[in-house]
Amino acid sequence: MADEPIKGPASYFPSIEKKYGRPIAEWQELVRSRLPAKHMELVSMLKNDHGMGHGHANAVVAHVLSAEKG
Known part of the structure; x- marks a missing residue:
């Protein structure tokens, strides 16, 4: 449903974009470019x-x- 709040990691995305000034897609691509590195x-x-x-x-x-x- 469209009115349900976003849950999980994606709930942080608006504040990440606001605080760090880059679209979430850029952060995701940066992480993807470092794979297959471990989570931490x-x-x-x-x-x-x-x-x-x-x-x-x-x-x-x-x-x-x-x-x-x-």
């Missing part, structure tokens, strides 16, 4: 290289890895 390696990369907070980085990585699994 990708989280660390976003935190260390791009100044992203842990929760935001984890949400982006979790969403990308979930989509990659199909």
